[in-house]
Amino acid sequence: MLRIHFTSRDLQHIRVARRPHVLWELVCGVCRLDTRQGALEFGHWRRSVHEGLAADPRARRALLPLQTLIPSVGYIPDFLTPSAPGGDLAVGLDEVRATSRTRLTRELSRLAESRPLPPWVSTLDRPGSKGLVTFTRAMELSARTLLEPYWPRVRTAVGNDVELRSRALLDGGTSALLNTLRPHARWQAPVLEVDYPVDRELHLEGRGLLLVPSYFCWRRPTALADPTLGPVLVYPVAKHPLEIVRASQDGLERLLGRTRTVVLAHLAGHGARTTSEVAAAADIALPSASYQLGILREGGLVASRREGQFVRHSATPLGLRLLDER
Structure with a gap:
């Protein structure tokens, strides 16, 4: 369980991302691609993506480095999901390319503790290397392959969710907003108890919390691993099989x-x-x-x-x- 501790100042600085965050959707999408999770919600998307990859060797090659750094279970480096304004892909990729060597080394070393990494990963934090530039090109191409054909549906689902949260906030304030996160999270003032794969305590300490609705997030919310970064909670939005059939x-x-x-x-x-x-x-x-x-x-x-x-x-x-x- 993740226990997020609020102060009165934090309750005044809760925000909801108004649009899908492309890099969070990309990371979550990579996690969903090679699993059987959400067969009804994602099965048609997985089949479509695999068909596209089979026909496009360049896209298939671009996806491989992302699958190396983004396991379907366990730690994922935080530098892959910077808080780009409006979730914009170009801005987000610029932030990824600007990641400091110190941070890259720290996060990649943590990833290496949980899984073996190929030699090319060490080039990402090497001085003068263009490894990070090459990696962000792979991210851009993978976003086009995994997300672009599906983006209208992602945008609609996230928009519907934001409307729901906004109504709750207008009608009942921040407490009502946090209560809409059930069953994924439970508001027990001043703590938000979140369904999470490991036990964690996150103290906001006046920084507030950004709620990011996500289409490809599945079953339980996710958050940045580093507690010193701007607090973010990514949570799954509702998917509607009937609409998928019609479309x-x-x-x-x-x-x-x-x-x-x-x-x-x-x-x-x-x-x-x-x-x-x-x-x-x-x-x-x-x-x-x-x-x-x-x-x-x-x-x-x-x-x-x-x-x-x-x-x-x-x-x-x-x-x-x-x-x-x-």
């Missing part, structure tokens, strides 16, 4: 994948079914059926209930609406 050329199969679409359609057409019945209808193995049902249940498309020795699964109203949009 996607390939509809539901692009969102869910063919197997999960078959499973969901079977449940919609035949009512509650056991896992074995689903496996037989979809012509998949029992463990695969159980896994696919779990993904659909996690996304709110399937509900499961136990009846005696069996568990029966059925499509939820959201699942039925998705099928109607095909």
Whole structure:
């Protein structure tokens, strides 16, 4: 858990980023790309990105150094996400290039404690090296590959979230604003308790807090590792599968994948079914059926209930609406 300690001055200096922060979205996007996290929310995006990478060797090469410095779990160097005004990519990359050698050495050394790093990483903080310039070019190209085609949807989702937070602030003040962060965080004045993978205490000490809504942030908020930097809390915004289906050329199969679409359609057409019945209808193995049902249940498309020795699964109203949009 991350415990963020506020003073009365900090409560007067809570801000919400009004637009998506490109570098935070890039870092979070790299984290999501090679995992199975958020199959409903990100599965269609992952497939699209991998198709693009397969067709573009230059983009594929550019992504490799980012994947080296951005693990899906664990420490990520803070210099990759400077607080550029408005989250602007060009300004942010300028800040990354301007990172001091001392800071680069400190943060890369910390990363090396958790995972082996290739030799080229040592060039980033070497005097006279152009390693950081090359790396930021890779960041720019990767942002175009991972984010640019999807940016209108990212901007819309973040804009909707900012509107929600703004209404809460206007109607109920900073306490109401902080309470909107549930279930990811709980406001227990004067401490914000945040769902976090490690135990940390962050004392704001009058610096305030910048809340950054993020599309590619997943499940739990994230923050800068260095407590001396400007305090930032990046949190996930709501994703709407129905809107993705409507906007996607390939509809539901692009969102869910063919197997999960078959499973969901079977449940919609035949009512509650056991896992074995689903496996037989979809012509998949029992463990695969159980896994696919779990993904659909996690996304709110399937509900499961136990009846005696069996568990029966059925499509939820959201699942039925998705099928109607095909």
